[in-house]
Amino acid sequence: MTGAVDPFVMNLTVFVLAIFIGYHVVWNVTPALHTPLMAVTNAVSGIIIVGAMLAAKPQEMDVGTILGLIAVTLAAINVFGGFLVTQRMLAMFKKKGK
Amino acid sequence: MSANSVYLAYLVAAVLFILTLKGLSSPVSSRRGNMFGMIGMAIAVLTTLSLTHNVGLILLAIAVGGAIGAIVARRIEMTAMPELVAAMHSLVGLAAVLVAMAAFNNPVAYGIALAGESLHSSNRIELFIGTFVGAITFTGSIIAFGKLSGKLSGKPLRFAGQHWLNLLLGIAMLGFGIAFFLSPSWTPFLIMTAIALALGVLLIMPIGGADMPVVVSMLNSYSGWAAAGIGFTLNNNMLIIAGSLVGSSGAILSYIMCKAMNRAFFNVILGGFGGEASAEAAGDGVQKTFRSGSADDAAFLMGNADSVIIVPGYGLAVARAQHAINEMSKVLTEKGVKVRYAIHPVAGRMPGHMNVLLAEAEVPYEQVVEMDEINNEFADTDVVLVIGANDVVNPAAKNDKSSPIYGMPILDVYKARTVLVVKRSMATGYAGLDNDLFYMDKTMMVFGDAKKVVEDIIKAIA
Numbered sequence: 001m002t003g004a005v006d007p008f009v010m011n012l013t014v015f016v017l018a019i020f021i022g023y024h025v026v027w028n029v030t031p032a033l034h035t036p037l038m039a040v041t042n043a044v045s046g047i048i049i050v051g052a053m054l055a056a057k058p059q060e061m062d063v064g065t066i067l068g069l070i071a072v073t074l075a076a077i078n079v080f081g082g083f084l085v086t087q088r089m090l091a092m093f094k095k096k097g098k
Numbered sequence: 099m100s101a102n103s104v105y106l107a108y109l110v111a112a113v114l115f116i117l118t119l120k121g122l123s124s125p126v127s128s129r130r131g132n133m134f135g136m137i138g139m140a141i142a143v144l145t146t147l148s149l150t151h152n153v154g155l156i157l158l159a160i161a162v163g164g165a166i167g168a169i170v171a172r173r174i175e176m177t178a179m180p181e182l183v184a185a186m187h188s189l190v191g192l193a194a195v196l197v198a199m200a201a202f203n204n205p206v207a208y209g210i211a212l213a214g215e216s217l218h219s220s221n222r223i224e225l226f227i228g229t230f231v232g233a234i235t236f237t238g239s240i241i242a243f244g245k246l247s248g249k250l251s252g253k254p255l256r257f258a259g260q261h262w263l264n265l266l267l268g269i270a271m272l273g274f275g276i277a278f279f280l281s282p283s284w285t286p287f288l289i290m291t292a293i294a295l296a297l298g299v300l301l302i303m304p305i306g307g308a309d310m311p312v313v314v315s316m317l318n319s320y321s322g323w324a325a326a327g328i329g330f331t332l333n334n335n336m337l338i339i340a341g342s343l344v345g346s347s348g349a350i351l352s353y354i355m356c357k358a359m360n361r362a363f364f365n366v367i368l369g370g371f372g373g374e375a376s377a378e379a380a381g382d383g384v385q386k387t388f389r390s391g392s393a394d395d396a397a398f399l400m401g402n403a404d405s406v407i408i409v410p411g412y413g414l415a416v417a418r419a420q421h422a423i424n425e426m427s428k429v430l431t432e433k434g435v436k437v438r439y440a441i442h443p444v445a446g447r448m449p450g451h452m453n454v455l456l457a458e459a460e461v462p463y464e465q466v467v468e469m470d471e472i473n474n475e476f477a478d479t480d481v482v483l484v485i486g487a488n489d490v491v492n493p494a495a496k497n498d499k500s501s502p503i504y505g506m507p508i509l510d511v512y513k514a515r516t517v518l519v520v521k522r523s524m525a526t527g528y529a530g531l532d533n534d535l536f537y538m539d540k541t542m543m544v545f546g547d548a549k550k551v552v553e554d555i556i557k558a559i560a
Contacts, residue, residue, distance in 0.1 A: 022346030034450030076163025
């Protein structure tokens with residue numbers, strides 16, 4: 001074996017392993033919490049905010065940075081909205097669970 | 099920060115996201131899980147912030163988006179959760195498309211091309227995939243949002259040659275994707291994005307209201323894959339991990355929902371129940387008789403029962419009757435009646451919809467039971483109150499091999515001693531099927547708005 005590993009192969013490795021983890025973790029989620037699961041995954045997919053921040057990174061403003069800033073705003077709605085609404089829902093489950 | 103420490107911080111965030119989902123295995127650990135998620139996201143954002151030059155503008159964008167998100171999260175009614183979730187999927191989809199465009203605009207800034215050169219060829223494929231998944235998620239979720247919030251008709255919209263048109267568009271999109279791969283320029287990129295946007299609309303339009311649990315789960319999954327696709331483009335492991343977690347979560351939920359309806363995923367995606375179902379129901383011909391009673395009659399029956407099981411459905415959410423129903427069960431419990439709730443996995447418009455509504459009304463957790471656990475107990479139950487549910491209690495799914503819903507797991511309500519059905523009229527449910535449960539000798543129909551009926555029952559019992 002010679003030469004460096006292509007980043008694509010490294011990405012693919014991480015991707016496949018992450019799917020396995022997701023598969024096993026999500027099957028353990030209790031059905032009663034499926035709606036909070038969707039809300040919190042909404043917040044987690046707001047991780048696209050990292051990509052958006054990198055797009056808005058360059059100092060000189062151009063189309064790309066503006067698109068990036070718009071994407072940051074959209075993703076921030078998801079991150080904040082998702083986590084907070086999940087918290088609100090889970091608090092409701094707390095009341096009855098004691 | 100060095101590249102190594104950035105990636106180590108991303109690793110910590112990724113592990114925290116895994117713990118977030120793991121926490122949801124029980125209501126107690128779930129709140130800690132959600133906290134882990136917030137910390138993970140904060141680590142990811144702060145780490146990335148240290149890499150950028152436009153800190154001020156980015157913080158402003160986060161503040162604006164965050165404020166909108168926080169206000170919506172605080173104000174949203176629990177009955178409107180399906181719409182909110184759909185709307186948020188569309189935002190992820192759009193953000194993915196915008197990031198892909200920005201990456202294509204300036205690949206050097208992302209380190210995915212050398213100065214003066216165009217995008218690496220493997221990055222072109224990843225960019226293409228991230229963009230079209232994001233675009234389909236964006237418009238598809240907008241349509242799902244419209245249907246769920248009642249701004250668009252919940253009825254499936256179908257026309258001749260629909261599948262062929264979709265196939266054609268899919269092939270065209272792929273064609274422009276190949277053109278983009280061969281010579282990366284804006285023209286094929288924008289055309290393929292436009293086609294993907296149109297596909298998102300066309301794919302979701304033909305799917306009807308009660309199939310929404312599958313659609314919402316599927317779009318949830320897509321929003322994750324879109325984020326993962328962008329992660330591939332940017333060679334960012336954390337995006338890949340978080341995206342894959344969300345993607346597999348949505349895929350599993352879609353599978354669970356399909357199984358609870360005994361339908362193949364592609365059958366749902368290719369557009370709902372066909373005309374054959376309604377034709378069959380109409381061809382029945384025989385005038386069947388049913389018994390109807392008042393809220394007072396219902397109150398009398400439940401007040402004198404030892405055990406009552408309540409079966410909530412989408413109608414409960416529409417009538418916002420969750421608080422009233424909890425009041426009713428409190429009154430019944432005080433009279434010594436054992437009250438429980440039976441939840442079908444596809445009751446409502448999204449996975450777990452009923453559980454959240456009942457939680458909001460502070461129904462005690464232990465009274466809410468999933469289908470598999472409670473199905474054996476209907477035979478020993480005095481009174482079942484079906485409120486706003488129809489197809490999920492239709493015995494045809496068990497007895498009638500010719501029924502389109504034959505084989506779908508149902509709540510065995512028909513086994514109970516007495517069945518009360520609160521409904522607005524004798525109209526058929528989503529599947530367009532008549533429900534034999536309504537014509538059984540032991541069944542009494544109570545017509546009216548769910549909330550009003552329940553309030554009248556409370557008055558009559560007390």
